[in-house]
Amino acid sequence: SVSPGDTSVLAGLYGPAEAKVSKELPDRAALEVLLRPKVGLPGVLERSREQLLRQTCEAVVLGVLHPRTAISLVLQVLSDAGSLLSCCLNAACMALLDAGLPLAALFCGVTCALQPDGTILLDPTARQEQEARAILTFAIASSERKVLMATTKGSCSVEEMQQCLAAAQRAATTIFQFYRDSVRRRYSKS
Amino acid sequence: LPICSRTVEPLEYYRRFLKENCRPDGRELGEFRTTTVNIGKCLCSITTADGSALVKLGNTTVICGVKAELAAPAVDSANKGYIVPNVELPSLCAERFRSGPPGVEAQAASQFIADVIENSQMIVKEDLCIANGKLAWVVYCDIICLDYDGNLLDASVFALLAALKNVQLPLVTINEETGLSEVNLKQKNPLMIRKHPVATSFAIFDDTLLIVDPTAEEEDLATGTVTIVTDEEGRLCSVHKPGGSPLTGAKLQDCITRAITRHKEVKKLIDKVIKSITPK
Numbered sequence: 372s373v374s375p376g377d378t379s380v381l382a383g384l385y386g387p388a389e390a391k392v393s394k395e396l397p398d399r400a401a402l403e404v405l406l407r408p409k410v411g412l413p414g415v416l417e418r419s420r421e422q423l424l425r426q427t428c429e430a431v432v433l434g435v436l437h438p439r440t441a442i443s444l445v446l447q448v449l450s451d452a453g454s455l456l457s458c459c460l461n462a463a464c465m466a467l468l469d470a471g472l473p474l475a476a477l478f479c480g481v482t483c484a485l486q487p488d489g490t491i492l493l494d495p496t497a498r499q500e501q502e503a504r505a506i507l508t509f510a511i512a513s514s515e516r517k518v519l520m521a522t523t524k525g526s527c528s529v530e531e532m533q534q535c536l537a538a539a540q541r542a543a544t545t546i547f548q549f550y551r552d553s554v555r556r557r558y559s560k561s
Numbered sequence: 562l563p564i565c566s567r568t569v570e571p572l573e574y575y576r577r578f579l580k581e582n583c584r585p586d587g588r589e590l591g592e593f594r595t596t597t598v599n600i601g602k603c604l605c606s607i608t609t610a611d612g613s614a615l616v617k618l619g620n621t622t623v624i625c626g627v628k629a630e631l632a633a634p635a636v637d638s639a640n641k642g643y644i645v646p647n648v649e650l651p652s653l654c655a656e657r658f659r660s661g662p663p664g665v666e667a668q669a670a671s672q673f674i675a676d677v678i679e680n681s682q683m684i685v686k687e688d689l690c691i692a693n694g695k696l697a698w699v700v701y702c703d704i705i706c707l708d709y710d711g712n713l714l715d716a717s718v719f720a721l722l723a724a725l726k727n728v729q730l731p732l733v734t735i736n737e738e739t740g741l742s743e744v745n746l747k748q749k750n751p752l753m754i755r756k757h758p759v760a761t762s763f764a765i766f767d768d769t770l771l772i773v774d775p776t777a778e779e780e781d782l783a784t785g786t787v788t789i790v791t792d793e794e795g796r797l798c799s800v801h802k803p804g805g806s807p808l809t810g811a812k813l814q815d816c817i818t819r820a821i822t823r824h825k826e827v828k829k830l831i832d833k834v835i836k837s838i839t840p841k
Contacts, residue, residue, distance in 0.1 A: 415668045415671055415672045415675075416672055418665055418668040418669060418672070419668065419669045419672035419673070421665070422665055422669045422803055423803045423804060424804075425804065426785070426803045426804025426805055427803075427804035428804070429804060429805075430784075430785065430804050430805055430806060430807070476807070505680075507800070510804070512807040514807070515807075515809070517807030517808055517809050518802065518807060518808050518809070518810065518813060519802075519804060519805075519807045520802055520803060520804050520805075521787075521800045521801070521802040521813070522799075522800070522801060522802075522803075523680065523797065523798075523799050523800045523801075524676065524679075524680060525680050526680050526681060526682070526792065526796045526797060526798045527796065527797055528795070528796050528797070529795065529796075529797060529814075529817055532797055532800065532817075533810060533814065536810050536813070537810070540810075
């Protein structure tokens with residue numbers, strides 16, 4: 372469970388387990404992501420976010436080590452106070468870490484809000500997101516801080532996007548340090 | 562040379578071509594397929610729609626029909642109309658799509674189109690309002706893929722833009738005395754399209770190579786995709802990279818530059834076609 376501020380997402384990972392014959396892939400693990408919103412039934416927005424999360428996880432999980440299996444990642448939104456997608460990304464990565472799945476790299480989610488006056492705000496609250504001109508969410512990989520996933524809401528200029536990307540890459544270092552600390556705490560003797 | 566079969570080892574077959582900087586269908590890595598667009602009742606043959614367009618990107622064929630209806634605006638946004646896009650991938654367009662409720666690809670594509678309309682502000686919802694709190698237009702945009710050969714998003718955005726430019730809405734007034742709406746079918750006005758977003762999709766191969774406008778075969782072999790939507794001012798309406806191989810900021814910048822060039826080509830094509838169908 373990851374909670375930056377008041378946004379809270381619970382992630383559960385099951386796998387690698389036996390896959391249904393219709394879903395299994397002959398050479399790699401079949402990854403499935405289910406995103407359940409806090410209220411209501413999952414709709415088109417959740418499906419689109421599930422696709423983003425699934426393809427991001429598929430890029431880092433070494434699925435070829437577990438062919439014909441299924442890995443299910445279930446994310447439940449407990450509360451939403453802004454930056455939901457990056458919270459889901461962080462929860463997904465920590466769940467993958469906790470399950471001990473073989474990964475090619477770690478990833479973290481960072482949301483940048485571009486305010487009307489041009490300043491860049493990281494991890495915006497719901498209020499700041501509404502006032503922002505554009506919101507960019509990036510998934511940054513731990514190897515060389517490359518971009519694994521990018522989505523934007525609202526329009527921005529190319530330079531602004533590059534600035535947000537640079538800010539997100541810098542912030543990624545802090546998040547990876549947080550992963551390290553969490554895992555260390557979990558496995559320490561006390 | 563060892564024999565490499567297209568069906569048995571498709572990736573090796575492709576790598577041979579990519580080494581020579583070209584693709585099996587003869588295109589360069591940065592070259593688009595032939596794009597054709599048919600707009601309007603005569604050429605596109607949807608006579609019942611308010612606006613329609615048929616776009617062919619190589620073999621990928623996408624048709625967009627726009628219908629407008631009247632409805633009461635929502636209580637919390639009394640001065641806004643509605644735009645409802647829907648992308649359908651019927652089972653006739655490709656083997657992988659089964660009949661039944663919309664699959665993940667169709668839903669993700671619908672969400673993408675809705676985001677593009679919202680982000681680019683190509684139609685401002687306030688323009689669709691006729692009378693505050695009483696009457697507004699609901700614009701239904703149905704995008705149906707007739708033949709799927711890769712690069713659905715580019716073709717869909719293009720078809721949507723062309724169809725919306727073709728829409729002619731009748732003038733609607735509210736009679737002061739009776740309070741009822743009167744539709745004047747004789748007087749038609751085009752929709753106010755403020756921005757013209759154009760999508761450009763790339764497929765990522767082996768974590769390094771970027772190829773533009775992938776076919777269905779190339780999409781299956783690719784390790785990731787990127788779609789960039791730009792408008793005429795060179796602003797980014799959407800950077801859609803759903804997972805896949807990681808990219809550096811510089812490679813993303815290359816994609817954006819190519820997308821801006823593509824925007825100019827597409828805009829020229831749309832303007833030419835619209836001019837040819839407008840009665841003088």
